[in-house]
Amino acid sequence: MPDVIEVTDLRRSYTGGFEAVSGVTFTVRRGELFALLGTNGAGKTSTLEVIEGLTVPSGGTVRVLGHDPYVDRAAVRPRTGVMLQAGGFPSDLTVGETAAMWAGTLSAPRPVDEALDMVGLAGRGDVTVKQLSGGERRRLDLALALLGRPEVLFLDEPTTGLDPESRRDTWRLVRDLLRDGTTVLLTTHYLDEAEELADRLAIMHRGRIVRTGTVADIVATQPSTITFDRPDPTSSPPLPELPGALVVDDSQDVVIHTDMLQRSLTELLEWARDHGVELHGLSARSASLEQAFLAVAAEHEPRTPQTEEVPA
Amino acid sequence: MTTLTATRRRPKRPQRPRRAKGGARRVAALARAELRLLVRNRTAMFTALALPIAMVGLLRMSGTGDDAAAGVGATMTAMMIGFVLLFVVYYNLVSAYVGRREELVLKRLRVGEASDAEILTGTALPSLILALVQTVLMTLGVAMTIGFDSPVNLLLVFVALVGGSIVFVLLAAASTAFTKNVETAQVSTLPVLMVCMPLSGMMFPLSQWPDAVADVARFLPLTPVVDLVNLGLSGVSVDGSVVDFAASFEAAMMPVAVLVAWIGVGVWAQRRWFRWEPRG
Numbered sequence: 001m002p003d004v005i006e007v008t009d010l011r012r013s014y015t016g017g018f019e020a021v022s023g024v025t026f027t028v029r030r031g032e033l034f035a036l037l038g039t040n041g042a043g044k045t046s047t048l049e050v051i052e053g054l055t056v057p058s059g060g061t062v063r064v065l066g067h068d069p070y071v072d073r074a075a076v077r078p079r080t081g082v083m084l085q086a087g088g089f090p091s092d093l094t095v096g097e098t099a100a101m102w103a104g105t106l107s108a109p110r111p112v113d114e115a116l117d118m119v120g121l122a123g124r125g126d127v128t129v130k131q132l133s134g135g136e137r138r139r140l141d142l143a144l145a146l147l148g149r150p151e152v153l154f155l156d157e158p159t160t161g162l163d164p165e166s167r168r169d170t171w172r173l174v175r176d177l178l179r180d181g182t183t184v185l186l187t188t189h190y191l192d193e194a195e196e197l198a199d200r201l202a203i204m205h206r207g208r209i210v211r212t213g214t215v216a217d218i219v220a221t222q223p224s225t226i227t228f229d230r231p232d233p234t235s236s237p238p239l240p241e242l243p244g245a246l247v248v249d250d251s252q253d254v255v256i257h258t259d260m261l262q263r264s265l266t267e268l269l270e271w272a273r274d275h276g277v278e279l280h281g282l283s284a285r286s287a288s289l290e291q292a293f294l295a296v297a298a299e300h301e302p303r304t305p306q307t308e309e310v311p312a
Numbered sequence: 313m314t315t316l317t318a319t320r321r322r323p324k325r326p327q328r329p330r331r332a333k334g335g336a337r338r339v340a341a342l343a344r345a346e347l348r349l350l351v352r353n354r355t356a357m358f359t360a361l362a363l364p365i366a367m368v369g370l371l372r373m374s375g376t377g378d379d380a381a382a383g384v385g386a387t388m389t390a391m392m393i394g395f396v397l398l399f400v401v402y403y404n405l406v407s408a409y410v411g412r413r414e415e416l417v418l419k420r421l422r423v424g425e426a427s428d429a430e431i432l433t434g435t436a437l438p439s440l441i442l443a444l445v446q447t448v449l450m451t452l453g454v455a456m457t458i459g460f461d462s463p464v465n466l467l468l469v470f471v472a473l474v475g476g477s478i479v480f481v482l483l484a485a486a487s488t489a490f491t492k493n494v495e496t497a498q499v500s501t502l503p504v505l506m507v508c509m510p511l512s513g514m515m516f517p518l519s520q521w522p523d524a525v526a527d528v529a530r531f532l533p534l535t536p537v538v539d540l541v542n543l544g545l546s547g548v549s550v551d552g553s554v555v556d557f558a559a560s561f562e563a564a565m566m567p568v569a570v571l572v573a574w575i576g577v578g579v580w581a582q583r584r585w586f587r588w589e590p591r592g
């Protein structure tokens with residue numbers, strides 16, 4: 001089965017020459033949730049808007065369900081649902097009127113009440129859009145995206161501005177949709193959202209994809225970390241050589257970055273037992289998505305002198 | 313009115329009648345929402361109601377009854393159609409398109425199933441219906457105060473209304489390119505309004521201008537509408553001669569050609585300059 005979304009060497013430049021997307025390639029398989037993760041300005045929305053068919057790319061190709069989403073708009077749109085980053089609703093219409101208008105433009109819409117109920121806006125149908133809170137507007141936008149029973153759903157930062165409870169509700173709704181076979185392409189700058197929902201993800205930085213894979217794949221690119229309070233140097237021998245590990249020893253803590261957590265930890269503990277050293281505040285943990293994410297930003301920034309690493 | 317004609321004519325490709333039917337349904341859904349917004353917009357509603365009332369009042373004051381010269385009813389009607397096209401169609405729609413653009417509504421609609429033409433048409437439809445209702449009301453007002461001679465060629469009046477509506481919808485869409493927000497629409501629409509009002513023959517005959525000015529004015533967008541209404545209602549042609557039904561077609565060729573040319577210009581300008589979302 002062909003991939004639902006195929007993006008090949010996508011580029012997007014704005015008038016004035018700024019290139020927001022500089023050669024992005026990825027595919028989204030049927031039924032999975034693919035997340036584009038990145039800081040503000042990384043090019044997530046610029047990428048998504050081209051895939052949604054709002055504009056033509058300045059380079060590369062996009063296929064959605066086998067079609068060019070801009071040229072073959074009439075073929076693609078009945079099968080996709082889009083939640084833009086900022087909702088576009090006339091502020092003087094009510095929630096119900098807005099949803100009814102949208103439903104009137106769709107080939108096979110669900111009942112308006114059902115869509116509003118899915119996002120927890122049942123009973124808010126008579127409220128005008130300008131009276132809604134920011135979070136309610138996001139949920140109305142989601143309701144419109146779901147009205148057409150889409151096979152492919154685009155969600156641009158769907159939970160920005162939502163309270164924690166609404167975020168959980170939205171995640172639950174997205175998981176239900178995935179279970180029913182919907183394919184989802186989502187952008188977010190929330191790491192927990194990507195960790196919670198994504199089957200696969202790509203981390204974008206300055207218009208490029210710098211990491212891609214499952215959460216586990218991406219986390220595996222980062223070393224695990226062992227930390228403990230620095231033992232008193234007058235009473236304990238120097239730390240052992242730990243193969244494959246980088247030891248950062250500042251005045252307070254010792255931090256060990258290692259690609260072989262179990263081996264490094266075993267050697268450390270054996271050394272401590274043999275020399276009778278008590279390791280206070282000992283912790284050992286695998287890398288997190290957050291760590292991988294921050295590392296991406298750090299390795300692409302010019303090095304700042306304040307984080308000096310001293311090998312032991 | 314224009315729109316319904318356009319959508320009805322569309323199934324020239326009979327293999328896809330469902331698409332055309334869906335198109336009419338989508339336009340209707342968008343038009344319904346836009347009509348709600350128009351009714352809730354107090355300024356637009358005030359203009360909509362005040363314009364015909366003021367017009368009829370004006371007619372009552374200047375009403376000359378039985379002494380009316382030939383073609384006065386036609387001239388009055390042409391003037392009112394000019395006002396309606398400029399203010400109810402053109403000015404209203406510049407505001408509506410810019411308003412929807414700045415609220416990101418147009419962008420939102422473009423990720424849905426409606427085509428660009430359907431979005432623009434659906435937004436324009438309530439203003440066009442309002443324009444039609446006002447035209448009918450004010451024509452009745454003229455009929456009751458001044459009265460008409462029997463019209464020479466009503467088809468030409470119909471062409472003027474349909475063609476004029478299309479031209480000013482397209483000019484409204486094109487004018488959004490230099491209109492930053494709804495407030496500045498009051499200023500950005502002035503060039504078209506200020507040029508068309510004195511130079512279309514709607515307020516006084518073009519023959520009152522020097523020949524050179526009048527010759528150029530023939531090619532402005534509102535002039536052929538006024539010419540066709542005068543021609544269709546009273547048979548007074550562009551050069552001032554009075555023609556009968558048969559001769560009116562030949563006399564209409566030039567204004568119709570200008571109107572068609574403006575539709576071409578409008579389509580081109582809309583495609584070239586219309587922006588679907590606010591400047592970033």
